[in-house]
Amino acid sequence: SITFDNVAIADSKFGLGWLIAGPSSAAHETGDPLKKFLLKDSLIVGRSHSNAECSDECRSAGGSVSQCIGRPTKPDKWAWGTLQAQTAIGIVQSTSGSSSMVPVKKPWGNMQSSYAAIAADVRFSGNTFSRFFTSSCGVQGQVIASLNGPEANPPQFFEKTTLIDVEKSTMVKLQPPKRSWIEISDCVTMDCDGPKQDIVHDLDGTLTGGGLNSSILARAEFMNEFRADGRTRTGYEIPAKMLWDPAPFGAQRRLEQRTEAEVAYNGYGTYRTGCSLWPSWGAYECKQSSIADAGLPPLLPARLVVESLDADTE
Numbered sequence: 001s002i003t004f005d006n007v008a009i010a011d012s013k014f015g016l017g018w019l020i021a022g023p024s025s026a027a028h029e030t031g032d033p034l035k036k037f038l039l040k041d042s043l044i045v046g047r048s049h050s051n052a053e054c055s056d057e058c059r060s061a062g063g064s065v066s067q068c069i070g071r072p073t074k075p076d077k078w079a080w081g082t083l084q085a086q087t088a089i090g091i092v093q094s095t096s097g098s099s100s101m102v103p104v105k106k107p108w109g110n111m112q113s114s115y116a117a118i119a120a121d122v123r124f125s126g127n128t129f130s131r132f133f134t135s136s137c138g139v140q141g142q143v144i145a146s147l148n149g150p151e152a153n154p155p156q157f158f159e160k161t162t163l164i165d166v167e168k169s170t171m172v173k174l175q176p177p178k179r180s181w182i183e184i185s186d187c188v189t190m191d192c193d194g195p196k197q198d199i200v201h202d203l204d205g206t207l208t209g210g211g212l213n214s215s216i217l218a219r220a221e222f223m224n225e226f227r228a229d230g231r232t233r234t235g236y237e238i239p240a241k242m243l244w245d246p247a248p249f250g251a252q253r254r255l256e257q258r259t260e261a262e263v264a265y266n267g268y269g270t271y272r273t274g275c276s277l278w279p280s281w282g283a284y285e286c287k288q289s290s291i292a293d294a295g296l297p298p299l300l301p302a303r304l305v306v307e308s309l310d311a312d313t314e
Contacts, residue, residue, distance in 0.1 A: 009042075042127045044143075158203060208287055272299075
C-alpha cells in the first residue's frame, strides 16, 4: 500500500501516477486487507505563474511545443507513452496489477505484462488542484487523465477537494478503447472493456460541485465499429435473423427490418439517467443535485467483478 502526504507537484506533463503490485487475479486473490493508494493534503499545479504559458524562450531556441513543456514525446510501448504530447496532467489514473510489471498496451503478444488486480482501494483526500486550463498555444491541462491501457482501473474516491483556476473542460480526460487492441488473442473481435469501467466518485461533492456522492463515469456505451485496418468490422454485428421481428399473431407478413442500432444499442452502457455527457472529457458527469432535482433516485455506481473459476480461465 502507498500513502503520499503533503506533496507538491507543478508544471509536470505526467503529474502523479502509481502502481499497486499484487495480489494475483489469476489466482483469484483480492488481498486481506485490500491494497491501498492514498494521496492527501497535497498541491498539484498544472502551470505555475512563474512558468511562461508557451515557453517562448525554449521555442525560440528551436524546441517544439512538446519538447518545451514537460516530458518530451518519444516511442514508448508503456501505457503512458501515448498520452498527448501537449498536456499538463495532474493525476494519471494508473493501475493495480497482479505483479510488479505494469500492463502494457495491446497487442501484448510477447511483451511482458500483468493482469490487473481484482480490486484495490484508491483515495484522494484534502488535495488542491490549481491552474489547469488550455493555454494560448494549445497546451491542455487535465486534472485527471486515464492511462492509454486496456485494463480496468479501480474506482477512485475523492473528498475535501479544492479547485483553483481550473477550467471545467479540463477536469477529466478518459480515453476510449483503441482499435489496435482488438485482436483474437486478447479481446477477440470486440473492444477491451477496461477503459469503459472508469469510475471517479466524488464523496462530498467538492470535486464536481454536484453534492454528496456525485460521480464521473466513462462512456461505457462506446463501440469501435471497425478494427485497426479500418475495413474489418468488430464483433458487435447482430445475426440478421434477429433484425427482423417475427410475424405478429394473425399477421400475414413480418414487420420491417430494423437496424442494429435500434436492436442492440438502445440503452447500452452504464446506467446514466440524469447524467450529462461531456464530450471533451470522454465521460458523463452525474451530479446528485441534478439527479434529485429531476425526481430520480440517487445514483451510486459500482463495479461488478465476474470471475471464471475454470482451469482454463484465460
